[in-house]
Amino acid sequence: MQITVIGCGYVGLTTSVALAYIGHRVHCIDQNQERVQALQNGIVPMHEMGVAELLGQLRDRISFGRWDSFNLTTEVIIIAVGTPRKDNGEADTSYVEAVARELGQRLSGDGLPIIVNKSTVPIGSARRVESVVSYYLKSRGINIPVTVASNPEFLREGVALYDTFYPDRIVVGANQGEAINILREMYAPILEQTFIPPEFLPRPDSYNLPAFITTTPTSAELIKYAANTFLAMKISYINEIAGLAERVGADILEVARGIGLDKRIGVQYLNAGIGWGGSCFGKDVQALIHTAGQYDYDMPLSSATIQVNLRQREEIIRKLQSALKVLRGSTVGLLGLSFKPGTDDLRDAPSITVAKRLIEMGAHVKAYDPVAMENCRKSHPELDMLYANSAEELAHGSDALVLVTEWKEFLSLPYNQLGKLMRQKVIVDGRNVLDRQLLTEAGFNYIGVGR
Ligand code: NAD
Ligand code: UDX
Structure with a gap:
């Protein structure tokens, strides 16, 4: 054709x-x-x-x-x-x-x-x-x-x-x-x-x-918005439970598996972490709420999906603050910038919100990403941030690292050696993908999400 x-x-x-x-x-x-x-x-x-x-x-x-x-x-x-x-x-x-x-x-x-x-x-x-x-x-x-x-x-x-x-x-x-x-x-x-x-x-x-x-065209159009909103809601839901898991002393990885293996629920999109980003979820959930508004109809679940996601990004700042005590003057290294691995896309990326907040609070921010740094320099010239050429350069002199994007190469970094280059050994695992035991043994203060 x-x-x-x-x-x-x-x-x-x-x-x-x-x-x-x-x-x-x-x-x-x-x-x-x-x-x-x-x-x-x-x-x-x-x-x-x-x-x-x-x-x-x-x-x-x-x-x-x-x-x-x-x-x-x-x-x-x-x-x-x-x-x-x-x-x-x-x-x-x-x-x-x-x-x-x-x-x-x-x-x-x-x-x-x-x-x-x-x-x-x-x-x-x-x-x-x-x-x-x-x-x-x-x-x-x-x-x-x-x-x-x-x-x-x-x-x-x-x-x-x-x-x-x-x-x-x-x-x-x-x-x-x-x-x-x-x-x-x-x-x-x-x-x-x-x-x-x-x-x-x-x-x-x-x-x-x-x-x-x-x-019909109308149902097809609604299918798209409803699907994206549901996926975003599923992630926000597990993130909400993760917050409670932290407070009561449960491990969200085990809780998510225990929930997700029920075929009616499914294990996908139950990874708790820094929250969802990207060009679609935020925009589409907002658009759905807006459409409902035109019919005088409330969408409280959809609205809460967005609120929980915003809180999730703030939680990372709260965790850093509690570990480092004073953020002003501290150096924080971001491992990953893109909203997810496999892309250089930074649209609604959690990394940008976190970097902005840290800079506002007087911290020095460094970042390393295998593919998204050029895009970040171009699309976010307002961010007063240092770009590192490697994870080693990122760790050097940092007080804390935050894993924002779960790039595969970040899973097997020589964290033991990276720790030796840091001023303080704090690591916030924003995707719950690192080996907590290994990092703890290497002397890190490991902070996950919901664990
Ligand atoms: P994009 O911004 O990457 O690309 C859009 C392209 O359209 C741009 O290259 C732009 O120059 C071009 N364009 C705009 N107006 C034009 C015109 N009048 N004539 C010719 N070209 C024009 O967008 P995208 O991410 O590919 O998304 C496209 C649509 O698909 C959006 O509605 C988005 O919500 C939807 N969508 C995106 C994804 C995703 O993962 N990115 C997934 C599913 C659906
Ligand atoms: C999404 C939809 O999945 C796709 O169907 C639609 O066409 C476009 O929007 P995309 O934004 O490309 O796709 O990526 P996706 O893999 O769905 O991830 C979206 C965000 O959710 C990412 O920031 C990702 O890190 C996050 N996420 C995903 C979680 O935080 N936890 C999960 O369990 C899954």
Whole structure:
């Protein structure tokens, strides 16, 4: 199939690469000239496992351009532009609307392609895109029905390609059977797992074929927000229990396992720690609450999910304060900056909140991250913070280390030696991933979350 993807960000690019890999011809459009140029030269502007590698192999099936390269013979148009959070919590749909306007001004009446919305958008957006495209088509004398389907995306950054090749389900919301059939055909190699997996991403042995869920656009739009809010709530819930576990003397690792092995609950997303971050959870929970507000409806669980998460970041400061007594003048080294391992993404990263608070309180902050330091220098010039080139340099002269991101390499650092470089041996394990016994034996004051 001929597919056009609008927006070459995390979602658009991963989707484009995966669709090209399973056999389609994909043209990817972005309004950002710098990004388009980089991609045309085979440079991937983000850190995402396998994307650059597959792009290199698929040059004959995937191309990039700006709007002037839009191809009228495309069969499917996938919208994957950003929907950032506005100050009032609402999702900013102006990028999606701008795409709808462009489409209405460019499409011809013949063989109108199906428009698929993959951006995370408020309820009613499929209808809105449909009416904007129709309006601009009509203004050019083209009077034919426009089909917009909702196809929310559930990929996680860091494992984006894996999630795209091996999803649990594919959700399509459409009012027309034809749109559903075309999308079923587009996804067929994934739905039936008939493609040969890339060598570096083998199909997991236990993998079951994904469900193909067809519904209305409205339900599909709500599925996306409800799924993200539920996952964020699950993490906030275990973090709330972790706070109690600390006070009563229980170990959250054992408690989470004891809860999660109940199949009705499940062990995933029960890792207590510094709290969730990233470009989606915070923005999507806020957007859901905002939508409910428009219907005069309260969402107390969703609101509490955010409150608990904010408290979780503050808890790290409280723990440092209690261990170091005085934060002013102390040096704190942050192990990790990205909101999770496998990415250089810093959107709503707990590291940034913690660094800001520590600086406000007069502490000196140092940071080390294997991939996100360049992005941090660029996107957070306001942070008066030192960047270390290694964990050793970070530890040198620090009073405390805080493990913020559970990069694999942090699990096996020579903590014994790092401790010798520090002024005080305090370590806050913000992800509960370090060996408490080993660190305690090495003379560290080990502080976890909920243990
Ligand atoms: P992103 O910011 O990484 O990329 C968006 C891209 O769209 C940018 O390159 C931007 O230049 C481009 N763009 C914006 N307006 C445009 C226009 N009018 N014409 C052409 N290009 C335009 O965003 P993302 O993280 O890929 O997210 C995209 C959408 O997918 C959002 O709605 C997000 O909520 C949703 N989503 C994201 C994730 C994730 O993990 N990042 C997962 C699931 C869903
Ligand atoms: C999330 C959703 O998982 C994905 O389905 C959606 O499409 C986009 O938003 P992402 O933000 O990329 O994906 O990462 P995810 O792996 O879900 O982690 C989100 C945050 O939660 C991270 O900060 C992570 O560290 C944190 N987390 C996750 C926990 O604190 N504990 C957990 O048990 C799991």
